Amino acid sequence: MQNLIKTSDFSKEEIISLFDDAKVFLDMKSRDILKGKIIVILFFENSTRTRSAFETAAKRLGADIIALDVGTSSRSKGETVFDTVANINATKPDAIIIRHSECGLPGSLVDYVDCPIINAGDGKHAHPTQALLDLFTIMEHFNDDVEGKKIAIVGDVKSSRVAGSNKRLLPRFGIDVCFVAPDCFKAEDDEYKQYDNISEIIDEVDVVMSLRTQLERHNEIFFQSLNDYAKDYCITKDTFGDRDILLLHPGPVNRNVDISDEMLVDPRNKVLKQVTNGVAVRMAILKKLILNQ
Ligand code: CP
Numbered sequence: 196m197q198n199l200i201k202t203s204d205f206s207k208e209e210i211i212s213l214f215d216d217a218k219v220f221l222d223m224k225s226r227d228i229l230k231g232k233i234i235v236i237l238f239f240e241n242s243t244r245t246r247s248a249f250e251t252a253a254k255r256l257g258a259d260i261i262a263l264d265v266g267t268s269s270r271s272k273g274e275t276v277f278d279t280v281a282n283i284n285a286t287k288p289d290a291i292i293i294r295h296s297e298c299g300l301p302g303s304l305v306d307y308v309d310c311p312i313i314n315a316g317d318g319k320h321a322h323p324t325q326a327l328l329d330l331f332t333i334m335e336h337f338n339d340d341v342e343g344k345k346i347a348i349v350g351d352v353k354s355s356r357v358a359g360s361n362k363r364l365l366p367r368f369g370i371d372v373c374f375v376a377p378d379c380f381k382a383e384d385d386e387y388k389q390y391d392n393i394s395e396i397i398d399e400v401d402v403v404m405s406l407r408t409q410l411e412r413h414n415e416i417f418f419q420s421l422n423d424y425a426k427d428y429c430i431t432k433d434t435f436g437d438r439d440i441l442l443l444h445p446g447p448v449n450r451n452v453d454i455s456d457e458m459l460v461d462p463r464n465k466v467l468k469q470v471t472n473g474v475a476v477r478m479a480i481l482k483k484l485i486l487n488q
Contacts, residue, residue: 196310196311196484196487197311197483197484197487198302198305198311198312198313198314198484199311199312199313199314199323199324199480199484200301200302200305200312200314200321200323201302201314201321201323201360201363202321202323202326202327202360202363202364203363204323205327207367207368209483210327210330213327213476213479213480213483214331214334214476214479216478216479216482216483217331217472217475217476217478217479218475220255220474220475220478220479221471221472221475223255223474223475224255225254225255225257226255226256226257227256227257228256228257228482228486229253229256229257229258229289229481229482229485229486230257230258231257232257232258232259232289232290232485233258233259233260233261233287233288233289234249234253234258234259234260234261234288234289234290234291234292234481234485235260235261235262235263235283235286235288235290235291235292236249236250236260236261236262236263236292236315237263237265237279237280237283237291237292237293237294238262238265238293238294238315239265239276239293239294239295239296240294240295240296240316242294242315242316243446243447244445244446244447244470244473245294245315245316245322245324245325245473246262246294246315248470248473248474248477249292249313249315249324249477249481250262251474252474252475252477252478252480252481253481255474255478256478256481256482258289258481258485261288263279263283265279276295276297276300277304277307280293280304280307280308281307281308284307284308284309284310287309287310288310289310289311289485290310290311290312290313290481290484290485291304291308291310291311291312291313292312292313292315293312293313293314293315294314294315294316294317295316295317295318296317296318297317297318298317298318298319298320299317299318299320300317300318301313301314301315301317302314302317311484311485313480313481313484316356317356318356318412319353319354319355319356319359319409319412320356320359321356321359321360322356322357322359322360322445323360323364324473324476324477324480325356325357325360325445325473326357326360326361326363326364326365327364327476327480328469328472328473328476328477329357329361329365329404329443329445329469330361330364330365330368330370331472331475331476332441332443332465332468332469332472333346333365333370333402333441333443334368335468335472336402336441336465337401341368341369341370342368342369342370343369343371344369344370344371344401344402345370345371345373345399345400345401345402346361346365346370346371346372346373346400346401346402346403346404347373347374347375347390347393347396347397347400347402347403347404348361348362348372348373348374348375348404348406349374349375349376349393349403349404349405349406349428349430350375350376350380350405350406350407350408350428350453351376351380351406351407351408351409352374352376352380352381352382352389352406353376353379353380353381353382353383354380354409354412354413355406355407355409357404357406357445358374358382358404358406361404362374362382362384362386362387370402372387373387373388373389373390373396373400374387374388374389374390375389375390375391375392375393375395375396375428376389376390376391376428377391377417377424377427377428378391379417380408380417392427393428393430393434394434397434397435397436397438397440398438400440401440401441402440402441402442402443403430403435403440403441403442403443404443404444404445405428405430405442405443405444405448405453405454406444406445406453407444407445407446407447407448407449407453408421408424408449408452408453421449421452422452424452425451425452425453428453429451429452429453429454429455430442430453430454430455430458431455431457431458432455432457432458432461434458435458435461435463439463440463441463441465442454442458442461442463442464442465442466443465443466443469444466444469445469446466446469446470448466454466
């Protein structure tokens with residue numbers, strides 16, 4: 196039985212095969228591939244995209260979804276997350292999808308459950324399904340010819356699990372990753388080039404991924420106002436000029452802080468395409484993990 200806790204849980208060959216399935220699932224037709232299967236969704240953190248994409252993916256494949264409302268679960272009576280998951284496991288689901296603020300929590304559960312665990316984001320650590328859909332979107336855009344392409348990941352790299360998963364996944368496919376951030380948001384990571392300003396690298400990149408400022412994960416105030424941050428890091432028409440660059444963002448986008456209104460309707464921006472691709476990629480992940488194929 197396989198789990199998806201981090202992108203390295205899948206080999207390169209498995210990811211390519213997963214993407215072959217996802218390309219088929221982009222037709223968004225309903226199928227019976229997972230008819231009779233039950234998938235439990237346990238989100239201890241807020242979500243719009245990941246949760247709705249997983250629910251849509253499961254329903255498109257014919258599975259039933261149990262989305263536990265953790266706000267009204269017995270967590271409020273003092274039950275630990277571990278016991279909550281052990282009890283959910285005892286109901287014999289076919290997969291558990293979990294998001295939690297604690298780094299490493301989904302991975303710590305795998306030896307205690309009888310079904311695949313899918314990490315839907317754990318603290319600052321990893322967001323493997325997001326990185327997989329990001330890679331899928333980049334490969335789709337460049338017709339799979341991504342070897343040697345360069346991506347600048349811009350913003351709060353230090354607190355971002357999306358940056359964490361992408362910096363580990365994209366180089367496996369020959370994509371060169373660099374970061375652009377103010378000092379307070381830079382990763383403590385010498386492995387990747389880090390720049391202070393996007394203007395230093397904009398002429399060399401093929402893809403820009405903007406990130407949200409993860410205020411909920413900060414334990415101090417770095418900017419009195421996000422407008423101060425936006426002055427240097429918001430992606431605008433001026434940033435891109437007429438360069439042919441793919442613009443991505445995992446969402447949620449803070450308008451005019453991460454990306455300007457104007458760039459959110461620019462054809463180079465594929466933020467909503469990422470969301471659509473996220474459904475197809477998650478359909479392929481559910482099929483692979485639940486059916487072992
Ligand atoms: N990209 C992402 O994880 O978005 P949500 O927090 O809305 O799921």
